[in-house]
Amino acid sequence: MPSPENRKSLFRPAIDAMSAYVPGEQPKDRRYIKLNTNENPYPPCPAVVGLLRNFDPEALRLYPDPEGCELRGRIAALHGLRPENVLLGNGSDDILNIAVRCFAGEDESIACFKPSYSLYPVLARIQGCSCTQIRLDEASGFSVPEDFIARVSDARLFIACRPNAPTGNSMPRREVERLCGGFKGAVLVDEAYADFSEDNCVDLLPKYPNMIIARTLSKSYSLAGLRLGYALASPEIIDGMMKVKDSYNVGVLVQKIAMAAISDQEYLRGTISRIKNTRAHLSTSLLAKGFKVCPSESNFVFASPPGGDAEGLYLSLKSKGVLVRYFAGEDTGRYVRISVGTDDDIHRLLELI
Amino acid sequence: MPSPENRKSLFRPAIDAMSAYVPGEQPKDRRYIKLNTNENPYPPCPAVVGLLRNFDPEALRLYPDPEGCELRGRIAALHGLRPENVLLGNGSDDILNIAVRCFAGEDESIACFKPSYSLYPVLARIQGCSCTQIRLDEASGFSVPEDFIARVSDARLFIACRPNAPTGNSMPRREVERLCGGFKGAVLVDEAYADFSEDNCVDLLPKYPNMIIARTLSKSYSLAGLRLGYALASPEIIDGMMKVKDSYNVGVLVQKIAMAAISDQEYLRGTISRIKNTRAHLSTSLLAKGFKVCPSESNFVFASPPGGDAEGLYLSLKSKGVLVRYFAGEDTGRYVRISVGTDDDIHRLLELI
Numbered sequence: 001m002p003s004p005e006n007r008k009s010l011f012r013p014a015i016d017a018m019s020a021y022v023p024g025e026q027p028k029d030r031r032y033i034k035l036n037t038n039e040n041p042y043p044p045c046p047a048v049v050g051l052l053r054n055f056d057p058e059a060l061r062l063y064p065d066p067e068g069c070e071l072r073g074r075i076a077a078l079h080g081l082r083p084e085n086v087l088l089g090n091g092s093d094d095i096l097n098i099a100v101r102c103f104a105g106e107d108e109s110i111a112c113f114k115p116s117y118s119l120y121p122v123l124a125r126i127q128g129c130s131c132t133q134i135r136l137d138e139a140s141g142f143s144v145p146e147d148f149i150a151r152v153s154d155a156r157l158f159i160a161c162r163p164n165a166p167t168g169n170s171m172p173r174r175e176v177e178r179l180c181g182g183f184k185g186a187v188l189v190d191e192a193y194a195d196f197s198e199d200n201c202v203d204l205l206p207k208y209p210n211m212i213i214a215r216t217l218s219k220s221y222s223l224a225g226l227r228l229g230y231a232l233a234s235p236e237i238i239d240g241m242m243k244v245k246d247s248y249n250v251g252v253l254v255q256k257i258a259m260a261a262i263s264d265q266e267y268l269r270g271t272i273s274r275i276k277n278t279r280a281h282l283s284t285s286l287l288a289k290g291f292k293v294c295p296s297e298s299n300f301v302f303a304s305p306p307g308g309d310a311e312g313l314y315l316s317l318k319s320k321g322v323l324v325r326y327f328a329g330e331d332t333g334r335y336v337r338i339s340v341g342t343d344d345d346i347h348r349l350l351e352l353i
Numbered sequence: 354m355p356s357p358e359n360r361k362s363l364f365r366p367a368i369d370a371m372s373a374y375v376p377g378e379q380p381k382d383r384r385y386i387k388l389n390t391n392e393n394p395y396p397p398c399p400a401v402v403g404l405l406r407n408f409d410p411e412a413l414r415l416y417p418d419p420e421g422c423e424l425r426g427r428i429a430a431l432h433g434l435r436p437e438n439v440l441l442g443n444g445s446d447d448i449l450n451i452a453v454r455c456f457a458g459e460d461e462s463i464a465c466f467k468p469s470y471s472l473y474p475v476l477a478r479i480q481g482c483s484c485t486q487i488r489l490d491e492a493s494g495f496s497v498p499e500d501f502i503a504r505v506s507d508a509r510l511f512i513a514c515r516p517n518a519p520t521g522n523s524m525p526r527r528e529v530e531r532l533c534g535g536f537k538g539a540v541l542v543d544e545a546y547a548d549f550s551e552d553n554c555v556d557l558l559p560k561y562p563n564m565i566i567a568r569t570l571s572k573s574y575s576l577a578g579l580r581l582g583y584a585l586a587s588p589e590i591i592d593g594m595m596k597v598k599d600s601y602n603v604g605v606l607v608q609k610i611a612m613a614a615i616s617d618q619e620y621l622r623g624t625i626s627r628i629k630n631t632r633a634h635l636s637t638s639l640l641a642k643g644f645k646v647c648p649s650e651s652n653f654v655f656a657s658p659p660g661g662d663a664e665g666l667y668l669s670l671k672s673k674g675v676l677v678r679y680f681a682g683e684d685t686g687r688y689v690r691i692s693v694g695t696d697d698d699i700h701r702l703l704e705l706i
Contacts, residue, residue, distance in 0.1 A: 010509075010539045010563055011593045012458045013562070020596040023419050034415070043411045060578040062387070064569075066376050075419045090443050090580075093599050105365045105481055106459045126597050128458055156363075186363045198699055216368055218416075225413040225605030227443075240364045242374040244479050246446050252578030253606065257413070 008132055014106075014128040021122040024325055031091075032323040033348055035339040038193075038300050039146070042274065042342075045255075045267035048223075051260040059252050066247040071217040074262050075230055079202050080224055084235040087242060090249045092192055092216035092229030096159065097123055098244045099212060100230070103186045104129040111152035112159045114146070115166060115331045117190065119157050129156075138331060141294055142167040142302075144175050149182045158183055161190040163197050166296045166327060166337040168296035176201055180208035186237070188212040192229075193298035195220035196279075201230060209234050219299055228258045235267035275299050279340045281348045285350050300339045304352075308334035313353070320352050367459075367481040372454045372476055374475040379680055385676040386651070387392040388692040392547075393575035395695075397610075398620035400577075404613040411604050419600040424608045427615050428583055429701050432555050440595060443602045445569035445582030446546055446561075450476055451597045452565060452584070456510040456539045457482040464505035465512045466497070468519060468584065468684045470543065473512050482509075486564040491684060494647055495520040495655075497528050497664075502535045509538040515554065521649035521681060529554055533561035539590070541565040546651035548625055549575035553586060560671065563585050565594075572652055573612045573625055581611045626650050632693045638703050653692045661687035666706070673705050 002265035009016050012264075024037035050322045072086040079085075096119065104110045106128040112120040114133035119250040124131035132152050152158060158179060165169045191213050194200040203341065205211055212233040218224040228250065232243060250258075282301050283293050290306035304314050314326035314336050325337040338349065362369050373541050377390035401454040425439040432438075442448035449472065457463045459481040465473040467486035476482035485505050489495040495517065505511060510534060516523045523599050533540045547553040558564055565586040571591050581603065586592060603611075636646050643659035658666050667679035675698075678690040691702065 010590070011396075011455055012461075012509075014458065015455050015593055015596060017594060021600055023416070023600040024608060026416060026418055037416055039415050043412075044413055048413070049410045051402065052405060054409055055405055059404045060397055060401070061395075061575045062392050063376070063379060063577045064391055064580075065379055091599070091601055093601065097599060102364055105367065108365075126454060137524050156365075200632060222414045224416040224601075225375055227417075227601060227604040227607075237363070240368055243368060243371060246444070247374055247376040248444055248577075248580060250445065251580040253610075254580075254604065 002325070012128065014125060018122070018125040019315040021119050025323065026101060027323070030321065032318075032321055033341060033345045034323050035341050035345060035349065036323040037224070037341045038219055038252050038298075039224050040271065040275070040299065041345060042222055042271045042341075043265040044222045045261055047260040047264045051256055055253060055256065060145045062256060064248055064250060064252045068250055068255055070258055074259050076264060079232060081232060084224060084238060085232055086257075087172040087231040087233070087238045087245065088250045089229040089231065091218065091227040092214045093119060094245070095214045095229045095231045095235070096188070096190065098163070098241050099157060099159070099186065099188050100124060100127050100129070101217065101244050102241055104155075105210070108156040109155045110159065111155035113161070115142070115327065115329070116161045117165050118327070135331065136164075136167065142169055145170045149179055152183065157188060158185060159188045159190060161192070162201065163195065163297040165298065166300070166302050166325065166332065166335070167294050168298045168300055168302045169294055170197055170199075170297045173199060173201065173204075177204065177208075180204065180211045183210070186210050186212060188213045188214060192216045193219055195268070196275060196299045197297035205232060205234070209236070211317055212237060215257055217261055220268060222271065223257070225260055226254055226257055228254055246351065278346055279344055281343070282338065282350070284341060284344050289353060298303070300337050302335050304336050305336070306333045310336045311332050317349070317352055322349050322352060362531060364648060365481065367478060371475070371478040374472050378676060380676065383674065385671075385674055386694060386698045387676050387679040388698060388702065389696050390677040391572060391651075391692045392576070392577050392650065393572060393624065393628070394693075394698060395575055395624045397575045399612055400613040400617050401610055404609055408609065411551040415601060415605070417601055417605045417608060421603055421608055425610055427612050431615060432585060434558070434585060438558070438585055440584040440586070440591045440598065441603045442582040442584065442598070443607075444571065444580040445543065445567045446472060447581065447586045447598070448567045448582050449473070449541070449543070451540065451594050452510060452512070452541050453477060453480050454597050455594055462508045463510040463512065464508035466514070466517065468495070468680065468682070469514045470518050471680070474605045480492070488684065489517075489520065489522050494642070497524045499618060502532055506537065509665060510541060511536055511538065512541045512543060514543040514545070516550050516650040518546065518651065519653070519655050519678065520647050520683065521564055521653055521655045521686070522647055523550055523552075523650040526552060526554065526557075530561075533557065533564045536563070539563050541566045541567060545569045545572055548621070550650035551653045553694065556595070558585060565590060569613055570611055574620060575624065576610070576614055579607055579610055581607055628693050631696055631699055634696070635691065635693060635703070636698050642706060647688075653690050655690050657688045663687050664691045670702070670705055675702050675705060
């Protein structure tokens with residue numbers, strides 16, 4: 001990397017050297033059964049529809065509440081916490097970005113697992129810090145290695161995705177506790193998919209002052225297009241993160257829609273239940289077809305076809321109008337990640353396999 | 354600042370040491386005539402209302418187009434540019450944040466004027482870089498000092514707010530050209546208020562490859578609550594900034610509403626014209642009352658009351674239900690910044706002064 005004094009580019013060397021994060025395809029060439037970006041196949045709850053119908057556009061004239069007090073109160077109540085435990089983000093990617101900026105400077109490092117959400121190392125590159133990636137053991141179903149905490153002792157932030165993407169499994173809660181207790185930096189548990197899981201880590205927050213939980217409305221609430229995520233943590237951590245977040249990072253209408261979405265927990269439970277049922281059917285069917293299937297606690301299934309030609313499967317499905325996600329690379333190259341769609345979507349997928 | 358090795362806090366020393374940006378008050382205790390955050394007193398255009406009434410909430414289920422192609426195309430057409438010249442932001446604050454992260458690393462510096470938008474030095478502190486502030490000359494109506502470019506030769510990014518906030522005046526275009534031609538780093542011209550000005554700098558973009566223009570829909574389009582800003586620059590600069598922006602920084606509904614807002618340029622011209630007329634009346638009336646008034650090219654007026662007790666004026670107006678903005682400090686402490694409201698708002702304000 002050239003020294004800053006001699007740089008010829010307008011950009012920081014770290015930015016010139018990096019590649020952008022590559023989000024899942026959002027193709028416009030034809031209609032696909034879209035099982036590639038873990039979107040929810042069911043619409044947002046009726047309260048969201050009602051909110052939009054009755055929203056007064058004049059409210060868009062004024063700046064949003066920079067602290068988002070009302071929405072934070074609703075989120076806090078949902079989790080049995082206080083508003084001071086909640087920070088709003090423009091999607092949970094914003095929360096992740098804020099966390100990296102809060103905890104790791106240039107010449108410091110963050111850590112995460114691999115394979116995991118591929119945005120984490122990209123955020124480190126933007127920040128100019130390094131990212132230690134702890135390899136999950138594919139042979140044992142992408143489990144966490146015994147000694148991982150010792151290997152990241154220099155890091156300032158550990159981001160653990162639980163359930164993990166793209167593998168779909170959850171690391172044991174006792175490993176989360178071991179990490180929070182044994183690691184000197186901040187621990188962010190990315191619970192983007194936790195609503196599809198048997199458990200989550202929110203109840204551990206009071207026990208570990210270095211713990212942050214990130215949530216999103218993109219998956220379980222069917223609001224990927226809205227952009228609303230949040231962090232749960234101690235008031236001290238939230239206060240610090242508040243300094244780094246943009247004052248007006250969540251707009252007026254987004255705050256209102258999020259409140260409407262959160263208000264209907266029965267609808268939420270209903271769609272989650274349907275997705276879990278379809279997930280079970282998908283997993284069983286893939287196993288019956290000879291796939292290796294990673295046990296899923298999320299709204300997608302990570303599975304390796306007989307023979308392991310996952311890229312071939314991805315391309316073949318795409319040509320037939322079904323889009324799944326393929327991640328090239330040593331750890332992931334023999335798997336496809338299939339988002340759990342409707343029963344009809346999955347029926348069509350299974351017909352084609 | 355403690356060395357990173359010894360730090361006791363979870364946070365980076367730069368974050369612990371800094372104070373958060375303080376946005377203008379959004380009080381909830383009573384109804385005010387709100388002339389403190391440069392919001393537009395008129396509602397968004399009718400096309401925004403129509404869009405909201407007909408929007409299908411099911412569209413929120415899917416992620417937004419990360420590149421925002423359709424909206425970028427509309428914005429490009431508006432300015433006689435190409436979509437590759439446009440980057441979308443979650444408000445123009447997001448554009449400013451992305452720019453600081455792109456161009457200035459820790460141990461580097463950015464530069465701006467003072468007084469100017471107080472977010473600029475805050476963004477530098479978050480990034481861990483320094484911020485050189487070039488003092489504008491109050492005696493000559495907050496004009497730009499002759500030698501300012503030589504004084505920022507080490508900076509990697511210069512942010513020039515034009516028209517400037519909170520002073521409301523515009524630096525001469527020839528000074529912008531002198532800056533872009535004579536400065537080795539990137540130059541961001543923050544044109545948040547340019548729609549209220551006699552001119553802007555968009556036509557200079559092809560001439561200066563280091564130039565970026567930031568715009569927002571918050572002011573002239575009456576959409577402060579929406580959060581949509583954008584950058585205009587060369588494709589090379591936009592490509593680099595694209596790596597740093599969050600993939601999904603602008604939601605589905607925000608993109609649609611922005612397109613609706615931009616579609617009605619006649620409505621835009623109408624509200625701008627009304628605001629300019631009210632601004633002229635406000636400035637003339639303040640001058641008649643013995644105020645020192647900074648000539649405004651924006652949707653606010655920066656004015657110093659006879660005797661200079663601006664804080665007293667701010668508090669007195671607040672107690673009577675009219676909120677203006679007061680910035681303590683050597684350069685600004687004898688002025689109040691008054692957003693241009695409706696004629697009725699300004700009539701009431703002038704009655705109280």
